Amino acid sequence: MPISTFRPRKKGEKLPPLKERLARIGLVNDWDYVLHLPLRYEDETAITPIADLVSGSPAQIEGVVIDERVSPRSLTAVVEDNTGVLQVRLIHFFPSQAQQLRVGARVRLYGEPRSGWNQTLEMVHPRIKRAVERTDDLPTTLTPVYPAGEGITQPWLRKRIARALLDVDLTDLLPESIRTKLRLPPLRDALQYLHHPPRGATLADLDTHSCPAWQRLKLDELLAQQITLRHSRVLRGKSVAPVLAEPKSGRITPDLIRGLPFRLTGAQARVWKEVGADLALPHPMNRLVQGDVGSGKTVIAALAACRAIECGYQAAIMAPTEILAEQHFRGISQWLEPLGIRIAFLTGHQKASERRAMLEDIASGRAQLAVGTHALIQDAVSFHKLGLAIIDEQHRFGVSQRLALRTAAADGLTPHLLMLSATPIPRTLAMSYLADFDVSVIDELPPGRQPVSTRIMPISRKPALIEGIGREVSRGHQAYWVCPLIEENEELDLTAAKETFEEIKSALPGVTVGLVHGELPQQEKDAVMQAFKAGEISLLVATTVIEVGVDVPNASTMVIEHAERFGLAQLHQLRGRIGRGSLKSWCILLYGEPLSENGKARLQVIRNTTDGFEIARKDLELRGPGEFLGARQSGVPMLRFASLEEDGELLDMARELGDEWLKNDPDTALRHAKRWFAGREGFLEA
Numbered sequence: 001m002p003i004s005t006f007r008p009r010k011k012g013e014k015l016p017p018l019k020e021r022l023a024r025i026g027l028v029n030d031w032d033y034v035l036h037l038p039l040r041y042e043d044e045t046a047i048t049p050i051a052d053l054v055s056g057s058p059a060q061i062e063g064v065v066i067d068e069r070v071s072p073r074s075l076t077a078v079v080e081d082n083t084g085v086l087q088v089r090l091i092h093f094f095p096s097q098a099q100q101l102r103v104g105a106r107v108r109l110y111g112e113p114r115s116g117w118n119q120t121l122e123m124v125h126p127r128i129k130r131a132v133e134r135t136d137d138l139p140t141t142l143t144p145v146y147p148a149g150e151g152i153t154q155p156w157l158r159k160r161i162a163r164a165l166l167d168v169d170l171t172d173l174l175p176e177s178i179r180t181k182l183r184l185p186p187l188r189d190a191l192q193y194l195h196h197p198p199r200g201a202t203l204a205d206l207d208t209h210s211c212p213a214w215q216r217l218k219l220d221e222l223l224a225q226q227i228t229l230r231h232s233r234v235l236r237g238k239s240v241a242p243v244l245a246e247p248k249s250g251r252i253t254p255d256l257i258r259g260l261p262f263r264l265t266g267a268q269a270r271v272w273k274e275v276g277a278d279l280a281l282p283h284p285m286n287r288l289v290q291g292d293v294g295s296g297k298t299v300i301a302a303l304a305a306c307r308a309i310e311c312g313y314q315a316a317i318m319a320p321t322e323i324l325a326e327q328h329f330r331g332i333s334q335w336l337e338p339l340g341i342r343i344a345f346l347t348g349h350q351k352a353s354e355r356r357a358m359l360e361d362i363a364s365g366r367a368q369l370a371v372g373t374h375a376l377i378q379d380a381v382s383f384h385k386l387g388l389a390i391i392d393e394q395h396r397f398g399v400s401q402r403l404a405l406r407t408a409a410a411d412g413l414t415p416h417l418l419m420l421s422a423t424p425i426p427r428t429l430a431m432s433y434l435a436d437f438d439v440s441v442i443d444e445l446p447p448g449r450q451p452v453s454t455r456i457m458p459i460s461r462k463p464a465l466i467e468g469i470g471r472e473v474s475r476g477h478q479a480y481w482v483c484p485l486i487e488e489n490e491e492l493d494l495t496a497a498k499e500t501f502e503e504i505k506s507a508l509p510g511v512t513v514g515l516v517h518g519e520l521p522q523q524e525k526d527a528v529m530q531a532f533k534a535g536e537i538s539l540l541v542a543t544t545v546i547e548v549g550v551d552v553p554n555a556s557t558m559v560i561e562h563a564e565r566f567g568l569a570q571l572h573q574l575r576g577r578i579g580r581g582s583l584k585s586w587c588i589l590l591y592g593e594p595l596s597e598n599g600k601a602r603l604q605v606i607r608n609t610t611d612g613f614e615i616a617r618k619d620l621e622l623r624g625p626g627e628f629l630g631a632r633q634s635g636v637p638m639l640r641f642a643s644l645e646e647d648g649e650l651l652d653m654a655r656e657l658g659d660e661w662l663k664n665d666p667d668t669a670l671r672h673a674k675r676w677f678a679g680r681e682g683f684l685e686a
């Protein structure tokens, strides 16, 4: 549930409009309010005699004010019932509150009693209500306390939510048979219960989200998600894609395979077969190829592109950064140009004339393959006959970007989509979020690779380490030195990277040292990276701009400074830059002291394994799925109520029931999904 982080407002700074503040905590339409569930509850259904108050347990009391003292800054009062007295203290207060607490008034207070300085119990800033001496006007339900944003009060939210509960159509869409089989309450009852639990409701069950009402909402959520995923699969099955089957003549894929400087690994061959089979179907492929960094995903992309081309279609490969796009362009050109394939290259930083020429090549079909960055999905780009869209490092793109490349279709056909990713996704996550992707895994690294050895050292060893790197580099090998993001402050980061750069330069006078960072203009960045690739630079100092996927087989060492500040997945990605050739490779993680227990454990995960899946699993353990896999990647709204770790059983059930529901009564099932995700992300098209 989104809870906005509180930032103190500067004096005189105006609050943004209410509508905006509400949207920030996810409240836009009525349905959002209905699903805005309490954080906790307060029990105002009973009155506790003052003598029975327990320090630390919130309670409601009723009594008469017998003393009130007002100073400019604070107010103290004493309230008495026929069992004892309670002190009340307000540190800042409004005149209306002083009025409420005047001597002789009968009040109802809700708050948490604490032992005061003089042994009597005290409530600081209790909620104060005028009272009349009768108890039959007590509420019969617990009072909800909602997650709220700046300047949004509980009474306002309560009223607004109560109204939404009346206004929204809460017709139960879930088939009666499912509901009774699982012994779940109707939707309206479940919501009513969660917003206003009756007196005596077990708070523990509400807290652990294990009561039937909570189960009901979790199931509804999981069902909506599964139905959405299934449905988009069904839609995809209905749309038509070009059949890209191995042609009888004019084949180029075999030539490509023959021309490669290596043999495909078993895993690559298997994955290529899976991809090839998909391409031969008249429905658009939606396949994700997962493979650890360095597992050789690029060649799969090249093979698929060749298949499209030999069938008379165009292919496009989109990468998230200029450097990566350029690298693909060069690498793939090396493989494909000898086969007579013409390749266009498109990025945001080209000369207008060059760009125009590339666009023409793509539009006329003269270029059979287009390689580029996001520039490929801009309006000006129109393909002659696109049959296959390939997206590298797909987790770096949003859903809409993925879709944009695919919609560049030819003659009413939907192009096939192939996605590549080095971010391994654990099984439960894949099942729940990626049910609409087919997944192929390259689970084998090319032979002859030396596994990377990883060392952990305190940063105090930096000078000695620089000496060591100097020796490694003097053997003709290359090295990366990665400087971290210190805080969200580019300038500071840069200063640190520049200092390291100077320090290394003066310590190793005979070594060419380069520096690359995010502030550098793209062209200079590219120039430095190219020089490093070409071996003209031996030691590259970089902030985290070292792009994912950059391939420099001669780089055998990587130092990561303040490794404790990086995420596990990020460390794994970075380390994947080395160990790409046949050189024995080293990764050195420098940590700042003191290092927390958790920090140590995290670095040990990286030291002890090079298996991306294992690291992802650990990462997931440490961080939870929400952060691990943003809604951006899945295209499906994140779960708000159900949790993949705790509700595995419900998830299995939802998968089965969702399928059944969609089959038996698709209209209602889709209505359910649509209602549930009302107004969120453009997931239905994804």
Ligand code: ADP
Pocket: 262, 263, 264, 265, 268, 291, 292, 293, 294, 295, 296, 297, 298, 299, 422, 446, 447, 549, 551, 553, 580
């Ligand atoms: P990634 O999966 O990280 O994108 P790449 O496709 O960039 O990996 O491949 C990494 C390196 O391994 C490249 O230099 C590539 O040429 C090489 N490579 C790929 N497949 C093989 C193979 N079967 N045998 C040997 N080297 C390979």
Ligand code: MG
Pocket: 297, 298, 392, 549
């Ligand atoms: Mg790659």
